[in-house]
Amino acid sequence: MRYPELFVLRHGETEWNREGRWQGVFDSPLTEMGREQARNLGSLLRDIGVTPVTHRFFVSPQGRAQQTARIVLGDTAEATTDQRLSEIGVGDWAGMRREEIIAAAALPPGASFLDHYRAAPNGEPFEALYARVQAFLGDLDGPAVVVTHGITSRFLRAAALGWGIERVGDLPGGQGVVHRLRDGWHETLDASGSAG
Numbered sequence: 001m002r003y004p005e006l007f008v009l010r011h012g013e014t015e016w017n018r019e020g021r022w023q024g025v026f027d028s029p030l031t032e033m034g035r036e037q038a039r040n041l042g043s044l045l046r047d048i049g050v051t052p053v054t055h056r057f058f059v060s061p062q063g064r065a066q067q068t069a070r071i072v073l074g075d076t077a078e079a080t081t082d083q084r085l086s087e088i089g090v091g092d093w094a095g096m097r098r099e100e101i102i103a104a105a106a107l108p109p110g111a112s113f114l115d116h117y118r119a120a121p122n123g124e125p126f127e128a129l130y131a132r133v134q135a136f137l138g139d140l141d142g143p144a145v146v147v148t149h150g151i152t153s154r155f156l157r158a159a160a161l162g163w164g165i166e167r168v169g170d171l172p173g174g175q176g177v178v179h180r181l182r183d184g185w186h187e188t189l190d191a192s193g194s195a196g
Contacts (some may be wrong), residue, residue, distance in 0.1 A: 021098075043191075
């Protein structure tokens with residue numbers, strides 16, 4: 001299935017990102033770097049002609065994404081909040097540091113970063129996350145900008161490309177970048193506007 005043009009942004013750096021903590025359904029505020037990333041993302045979108053006139057803006061209900069969207073949009077408009085764009089639930093590991101999670105998971109050598117999310121006790125199953133981002137995509141009726149989270153972004157982009165869950169880890173992540181998808185094609189733009 002082909003979807004309308006989509007620009008996917010991850011929220012800016014948060015205090016917990018800086019500390020290496022998993023947030024999941026919890027929240028922490030943007031750092032100064034995170035606010036600067038959001039300003040740069042807003043500038044990048046405007047520079048390539050993406051505005052609330054050309055694209056609808058959607059945002060996760062979580063505070064870090066909401067704060068990022070407000071900075072990206074400035075005073076021009078408000079983004080539509082959609083629960084389906086929330087970050088993956090990481091269950092009992094929410095608030096824990098990355099190194100604590102790696103120790104608790106006790107996965108075999110060579111395990112991917114996604115294997116740790118799958119292992120989270122009482123975490124959200126990958127199939128549930130994939131289903132909710134597919135439902136979001138199915139409701140799109142025109143070009144859109146989405147402000148979401150790291151893992152949700154990857155699942156959303158995989159679904160938009162027609163990939164299955166097994167290919168989610170093939171997609172790049174990162175803060176301070178915009179992922180552009182159209183006609184089955186994916187590119188990543190950094191804050192200076194170059195393709196990667």
